[in-house]
Amino acid sequence: MPLALGTAIPDEETAERCLLHYLAGQLAAGAMTPGEVAARVWQGLTAAQTGPERAFLQAVGDEYHVDFISGEQPDAFHAWETALRSAAERLNQTTSAEVGALHERSRSAAG
16 A cells, blocks of 8 residues: 555545545534535445445435436425435444544555
8 A cells, every 4th residue: 555644545445435424524514515515426436335334325316416406306405405414414423433444444454
């Protein structure tokens, strides 16, 4: 595993999983909106491994769909926002332990 500034650079899967946890934390804290979170998750992201990670990724859905329902179906958009916030809260509750485990995995792969 490559090093940058003396720190192991995570593999792609670990980086993607950390991104999911980061985005969930930002949404749960009110630092990002559901739309901002959806814009930062790409369709090729497949690293979700735990139930809460998969639920969060599934709740994000397809950004193009979100753009459509925001203007055309406000009730559906509100339901999507609620579901995404709920999934973010669940994932955020696991974040400390999961990110710690991911960090350990990166360190052990580097050593």
